[in-house]
Amino acid sequence: MKFGILVNEGPYQHQSSDSAYQFTKAALEKGHEIFRVFFYHDGVNNASRLMVPPQDDRNIVNRWTELGKKYNLDLVVCIAAAQRRGMLDENEAKRQGKDANNIAEGFHISGLGQLIEAGIKSERLVVFGD
Amino acid sequence: MLHTINKSPFETNSLETCLRFARAGHSVLLFEDGIYGAFKGTRFESLITDSLKSKNIYVLVPDVEARGMRTDNVIDGIKTVDYAGFVDLTVDNKTVQAWL
Amino acid sequence: MEDEVIKKFLYVNRKAPYGTIYALESLEVVLIGAAFDQDVTLAFIDDGVYQLKKDQKTSVDSGAGMKNFSKTYLALGDYDVNKIYVDKASLDERGLTADDLMELVYEDEDDDYKEKSSISIVNQDELAELMEQQDVVLSF
DSSP: OEEEEEEOSOTTTSSHHHHHHHHHHHHHHTTOEEEEEEEOGGGGGGGBTTOOOOTTSOOHHHHHHHHHHHHTOOEEEEHHHHHHTTOOOHHHHHHTTOSOOOBOTTEEEEOTHHHHHHHHHOSEEEEEOO | OEEEEOSOTTTOSHHHHHHHHOOTTOEEEEOGGGGGGGBTTSTTHHHHHHHTTTSEEEEEHHHHHHTTOOGGGBOTTOEEEOHHHHHHHHHHSSOEEEEO | OOOOOOOEEEEEEOSOTTTSSHHHHHHHHHHHHHTTTOEEEEEEOGGGGGGGBSOOOOBTTBTTOSOOOHHHHHTGGGGTOOOEEEEHHHHHHTTOOGGGBOOOEEEOTTTTOOEEEOEEEEOHHHHHHHHHTOSEEEEO
16 A cells, blocks of 8 residues: 655654654654655754764655665655755755755755645555654 | 654654544554553543554554563553554555644 | 545544644644545544634744644635534534634635635534444544
8 A cells, every 4th residue: 555654743842753754764663654754844944964873763854765765765844944044955055155055865856736746646644742 | 544653652642643634444643752651550541541542553563672662561552563664554545644 | 646436534623722633633634635526524623622712812923832823724715625514513612613713715616716715514413414424434
C-alpha cells in the first residue's frame, strides 16, 4: 500500500518526528511504499543538518537521511514554513541573499502542493503532530 | 476509520472529543502521551470501558514501556500493538484521523 | 490539474489562532489545496471555532503585533471552499453563537448565483457522518 506521511513538529521538542520515523520504518519493512514524507509547521526543523545532539542520543536528522537513502524516500520540506523559520537550501540562501544554508542531505524544499499531491496519490495519509 | 490520540487525556480533550465523534466499529489508537488514557484506575476508565462496547481501542506498547507503565495494567478489552501493528491498523482502515 | 482523481479532503481545525501558528499555516494549505480541484470541507471543533471569531484586531504594527490573517477566511468562497462545518457543542460550551462568527459566503454558481453562507453549524452526528465520507483527513 502507498502511504503519505505528514510531520508537523520539530525534532526533540515533541515525539512526533520519532513516531513518524518509527511508523515509516515499520511500513517500509513490511513492504509498503512511502510516496512522500512531508515536513510542515515546525516539522521543517527536522531537516537541519546543523543539529548536534548529545552522543548518547539519537540523531534525528541523520536517521531520516539514512532511511531516505536506504529506501530512496522523497523527503520534502515545505518552503513557506521553512523560510519563515530560517531553513534554507543552497539555492534559496543565494536567492534571498543569506550567508548560510542548512538543509541536510536527502531532503529537498518544495511547495505545499506536494502535500496535497501526497494526499491525492497516496492510499493513506498519516499525520504526526502535537 | 482509525483515530489516533497522542495526548494525555489529563492534558487535552483530544480523547474525549475523538470518542464523541468516533462511530461504532471505528478503531482508536492511543500512542505517545495518549497511552495514559489506557490504564485501570484513572478517571477516564469508565469512558474507555463504555467506548469499548462499540469501538476497538489499541495502545502502542513501545510508548507504554518507554513511560514505565505496565501493559498488564491496561483496561481489559484494549488491544496492544507495536509499530508494525500500527501500520496494519492504517492499512485496515480507509482513513486515518489524527486528533492533534 | 492533470490528475483526474477527485478525493474528499477534510481539514480539521481544533486550535485557536495566534497562540500557535497552526491556524494560519493550516489555512495556507487550504488555499494551495483549492488549486487542485479536490472536494474540500473544513471542520472547526473545540478551540478551532475561535479561528472564525469576528472582529479579530491585530496587525504587524499594532496590538499583538501579529499578522491578522482572519480576512483570508472571508476569501475562501472565492476559492470554491464553501463547505465549512462548525461543531455546535464547541460553540455552546464557549458561550458563542453563529452571530459571533465571521460571515463567510460564496456565490452559488451551480444554482442561482446568489450569495450564500458557507457556514453550517452542525451537531456531532452530522459531523461524524461527514468525517466518515472523507478520503483524506488533514489535522493541524
